[in-house]
Amino acid sequence: MSVRSVPKASWTRRFRKHVLGHWQLLALLAVPLAWYIIFCYVPMFGVQVAFKDYKARLGIWDSPWSNPLFRHFSRYFSSYYAWSTIWNTLAINLGCLAIGFPAPIILALVLNEINSIRFRKVLQNITYVPYFLSIVVVVSMLKLFCDQRYGVINILLQALGMKAIPLMESERYFRPLYVISNVWQNMGWNAIIYIAALAGVDAALYEAATVDGASRWQKIVHVSVPCILPTIVTMFILRIGQLMTIGFEKALLMQNDLNIGTSEIISTLVYKNGIQKGDYSYATAVGLMNSVVNLILIVTANTVCRRTLDQSLW
């Protein structure tokens, strides 16, 4: 449709029919759109604070540009904790990816193979429960269970003749505890999408495989997994895009002076420097760096998946 070849009168008529004719739909859109602009896009322009020396009385727009422009970024990268916070962020997320990503897929496949419908329902619903607990509650449970003197884990360890370990107060156990509790909390919920995908697999495919003499294991490998592969790829791209984001609230709650070496991640640093110390420009710079890396990661993951697997989000 080329607008240029159409006479002007008809253009206004079309505008009237297509835009004004549906003014009610536009009216509905107006408030949410305003919300998106105020609460999502204004902060996006607010990231210019990262390149300025923020003064509260001048506000974001009138604060002077910092000199040099990337001053706050170089402050971060020249600090002694820069690479350790980047590594800590990556390590937690890679751990969650390595264990947390396959776990729901395996759970869905196991559930799919359980013959008793009743048992399957019970198991499925129990695995949902932890998802509804708040992060505060999950971290509290961790803390209670891991208590060196009274925690159930250490009581069991001692019963087995081992020494009690201060699990929450050590740099060594922070990551395993973080990853395991994450898997525990989210495995069931994240499995829903795979369960749904498995339910949609054409039963004729399984029948054909049975006729061809496939064992149940072979049916999983050659029917179930290929059928849910598109879902797996989609979830994988989304997950890669969050490789440096998730985990902030939990890391903050699990953090204490004794595990700070592994629990200090980029976002906890942003929180401490920005909200607690009021060094807004610096905290924004660190956060912006994190967001840009995320954006690059998800775009890359999407491109790679589109080229190699012919599967992508956009």
Add this chain to the structure above:
Amino acid sequence: MNQLHVRQGGHIRESAGDRAFQAVIIVMSVLLMIVVAYPLYFTVIASFSKPEDVLLGRVLFWPRNISFESYQMVIAEQSIWMGYGNTLIYTVLGTLINLALTTMIAYPLSCKETPFRGPITFIASFTMLFSGGLIPTYLLVRSLGMYNTIWAMLLPTGITTYNMLVMKNFFQSSIPAELKEAAHLDGCNDFQTLFRVVLPLSGSIIAVMVLFYAVAHWNEYFNALIYLKDRARMPLQVILREILLQNQELAAGDGTGLYEKMMAAETMKYAIIIVASVPVICLYPLVQKHFVKGVMVGAIKG
């Protein structure tokens, strides 16, 4: 699937390999069940047992000396009820705002005839890829004068883009376009079509949205931590954090000695966890039957 397995047992003899496989599946699922359920189960039995027995490790698989001591202490704790009240307000109002805003954008974006549908969908979806981040959002909330007001708990979380897309996909795939055309032919305008035709057919997606948003509001603590100042406005999760993680001193019952007091304060935490979590856990069964219809459709197509 299940019928197939029955047939397998009947006509084609199950091989030894398949039987071993079945055994592996059973072992795995029972293990999974134990690993997931035990922490939950332990929390429940610990909350109902005598504090001394819990702390000395005598409660592992079964409650001992069932007592409601911990719960009595929770009930006596003023700050928990204050937090409960605040959280209820934030959850109810917040969810209503979420529902209104999400429907108002999801429905037009699901209609082919909406002008500028493409660009607006892009504007909304892009926020899933990139955001201003914590500090610019915080400065915005402060400059809007919402700091330390209820609005800071309700408005910044107004729309979750993922939920919005799930709802939009539901409208697209579960409401037949013919139905909307018929409504238009019968003289309905766009508002009437939405309120009289589409929404009455969208009970399941609304139930799912209520679940998603209400759980998020109930469990919210970080926004309260940064946007609120007065303790009287704090939601339950912030109070929980004070009691459970920062070991704030509690008026732990009228226990005789310091030791009893300390023990009671420890096990009271299990009871607090239960009291704080039961409402959201109860929400799921109510919504469950809509769940498959509502979310699967939206999530898979999306």
